[in-house]
Amino acid sequence: MSGLEDLYREIILDHYRNPRNRGELACPPARRAEGFNPLCGDEIVVYLDVDAQGRVSDVKIAGQGCSISQSSASMMSAAVKGRTLDEVRALNRAFKALMTIHESRLEHDEGDGSGTDTPVPDPAVDLGDLAALQGVVRFPVRIKCATLAWNTLTTGLEELAPSA
Amino acid sequence: MSGLEDLYREIILDHYRNPRNRGELACPPARRAEGFNPLCGDEIVVYLDVDAQGRVSDVKIAGQGCSISQSSASMMSAAVKGRTLDEVRALNRAFKALMTIHESRLEHDEGDGSGTDTPVPDPAVDLGDLAALQGVVRFPVRIKCATLAWNTLTTGLEELAPSA
Amino acid sequence: MAAMSPVADLPSRLDVLDVAAIRAEFPIFERCRRRPLVYLDSAASSQKPRAVIQAMAGYYESCHANVHRGVYALAEEATSRYEQARAAVGRFIHAPSTREVVFTKNATEALNLVAFAWGRANLGRGDVVVLTEMEHHANLVPWLMVAEQVGVELRYLGITDEGHLDLSRLEATLEGAKVVALTAMSNVLGTLNPVRRVADAAHDAGAVVVVDASQYVPHLPTDVTALGADFLAFTGHKMLGPTGIGVLWGREAVLEAMPPFLGGGEMIRDVRLDGYTPNELPWKFEAGTPPIAEAVGLAAAIEVLDGIGMDAVRAHEMALTGYALGALDARFGSDLVVHGPRTPGDRGGVLSFGFKDVHPHDVAQVLDESGICVRAGHHCAKPLLRRLGVSATTRASWYLYNDESDVEALAQALDACSDLFCL
């Protein structure tokens, strides 16, 4: 079961069994963003409190789904809490880069890069626990599970401050 | 060219080059029926004069199309002229029987005969020149050319006297 | 007249099929992947026997041409093979006439054809369309779209807790209905619906009956007249046939009275700059170059199924369903919750279940590691899953090439799943 062990690393199962930052926040002041994977029915709700300094002062996760989407959401919540929005965006880019190779192979042109802006990994960003999700790229269908929380977070952030 | 010679018998080419009963009749008193083969654009117009005794006193053919549809129409006109409507119907049935084997193979179920009332040849009916069209059954696509004139005639007859 | 279910009295027997011999006809089982293939996803799409693959290759290698419009022998041969496939399909479902058999691209297009061509001609604001809560999206979304465009009222027959159609208020629900569209067999619950009973009541109410037989035709002997259907839709790729082809059967009088669906070549008799005249049945509903090779492949699939016998296929699947229900229950008890009827005679070979707290995505992933293919998700029946109170299920489904060993493999791999996720 070497392939599976690569997917379901101990740290992932730990986040799945003991999800961090599970719960809700009162809205307002918190923002609420909902994400949804139509293929498998996974649902993530991200609650986000951003303070006056543009720092994520609190984050909570609700919803349900498979071990990958749930652990990814849990890891993300731990990673972004206390970070500035810029740091969060850098993390997001780094995580997307980790997940990208296969997603682009699946959905987009090879080689010519047309229509896609493929994120490039930034070695300066430390993904921490999230790096354990790297094994997911070998299972293309699950990439959407792993990125669901991040896509939901992005939606929430865009509402806060649309970037150029 | 044995197959072709079977299709384009001399008598057929003769009717094609020298069509009988070509022309129009004044309507009324004559009836006019139009037939059309959507696959190839062949068009036949049959003009029909039926006297008080139910006899085809005159028939004319107009329209254009391939050698098979034109010669079949010409032969038909010669065959039905002067006949009673009952005789015409018998001829029609006999001709359809001649043409049927392959048409049913092409369009309908084999064996179970569902949905089709396959005409049975009547040995008592003499088809005359029309028998030369027998070679057409070996060329299924052309069957519709050969039967176009007869189908048109049938339409004309139905308008005259809907049969039980 | 045993009208309720035309299949109720078919026997359930595991020895009717020589599964090893059947499997040998499916090249995919020979492939040496990481491990033997345990294919339990035939409800999504079946595998293809050599005869089907070869029929299509042979067609392209020896007699391809476009159909219906060619004088030359090659085109005639292609046309004849295409129309013979139509006749074979007609015989397979006991259609009264070949003119009633329309080739589409899949079951979904067939159902859209009915909703749009029949629906737009016959439905107006406030008219009632009756569906069921267990429909596949293919038999829901087209009606939702018609509702949006025309403004019809949608009503639903609910389901009981065992996953049967709830017919307790059937007559009341049908009152004023113009169309009733229901699945003959649920692709999630496996439930075989009493189509004839509903159809009789629908006809009494003056409604037209649309049957989604996508899961039925591949697995049970089908007689469109006995079912009481006015329309019946199914799809080639679930019945050993190729992708790219589906079938709509419709009663001749109903099809005759309908306007066409898509416009283009084949389906017309004449075109002018300001109008057109539609062609005869069945071509009126076949716009453009049809799935010719796919029809040849589907005819080959039907020949395979006919050779084995649909009674035998049904008997085998019913027995295997009984075996699976028993084996899984014995092994996992209440840790494994099966959705749908518990009686094999009431259902087809589709088993949706929940396993402990493990998410179906994870179950399917772990099973895949043992070479076992099952579906996880909503199976294109989201309203039904909401009704069941789950967001996803794991679904195992079988066909004539599966046997007890596949069920055993499933059970063993579920143990592994338990080891990984449940401490």
Place this chain on the structure above:
Amino acid sequence: MAAMSPVADLPSRLDVLDVAAIRAEFPIFERCRRRPLVYLDSAASSQKPRAVIQAMAGYYESCHANVHRGVYALAEEATSRYEQARAAVGRFIHAPSTREVVFTKNATEALNLVAFAWGRANLGRGDVVVLTEMEHHANLVPWLMVAEQVGVELRYLGITDEGHLDLSRLEATLEGAKVVALTAMSNVLGTLNPVRRVADAAHDAGAVVVVDASQYVPHLPTDVTALGADFLAFTGHKMLGPTGIGVLWGREAVLEAMPPFLGGGEMIRDVRLDGYTPNELPWKFEAGTPPIAEAVGLAAAIEVLDGIGMDAVRAHEMALTGYALGALDARFGSDLVVHGPRTPGDRGGVLSFGFKDVHPHDVAQVLDESGICVRAGHHCAKPLLRRLGVSATTRASWYLYNDESDVEALAQALDACSDLFCL
């Protein structure tokens, strides 16, 4: 910017292709029928190379599963091959994004999709739709149906006596137009239309441009942006690919703003009992199980065409067209009347003609006796044939597997035809 015709400056050369080697890749030419096959009906449907037939058989033999919904490796592989086929199609027509490539069942469905999904959302009573007199029924009937349902005004660009689009009143005709739908190449006349010129004028008038490229994509290098199209439709079976698959390309922004076409699985994101949310592009327009094996086959066809090079295909066909025009003219003079442009650079490899007084049906029949396959009839372009003043033509059309010997065989058999019918 040489915008008028993106192909005008491609060379015409008969030695660019090794036709014997190419023919050897098409199994149908090996079959020993009554006589060697002289296939001159590629405008109706092309023959298939071994690589395409084997790609599909190989797909069924080793990795078939339903796409998009499966977690297991087999389903992932099938999905990946299906989506890779989409990417290959996108590259082949230089689509800016794969999201713009929608698989349909044929070109006809693609054009219906535009007429109905885009048309119903954007056209109202009195709106103007501009077509041409040389359209195939596939690009006419859908618009006639929309006209019937919505009440739009249809206008037509006429043709000149040499079979070119008559652009003398282009701007006036386009005034107030919301959509212009035209063929890139006529399947009867062979005419290559100045798509870019019409598209620019149409865009100036505020209209959306729909290009029927069914006869264009198989034979010339295609760049959707250079053509100035908003939508572009073509069909797999005319470009060495299988039946059962077609393509609609559409500009992303236009597709995004459109409602879906058919409803069912794949095309939705969520379904409730009272409504649905459509899926993302391109799946929003792909309802039901798609033509998976057919996409794999089409990708293989594209690989073959790419390997040979579309420039070379065009150069070869243009040269062969020049050869045929010359040879037939030399042999038959005014006894053989070719419809459409006389300059090979203005046309594709499709030659419709009248031969003496012999009806095209009879011509085709006699040619078949010599193993020569040509079409006879209206070629699904009845309004054009009315304009030409004929009820049928004989049409010979070539592709990369044809050469001068095929033209010679045609000429010889026409002599036989003359002997039989003309005393």
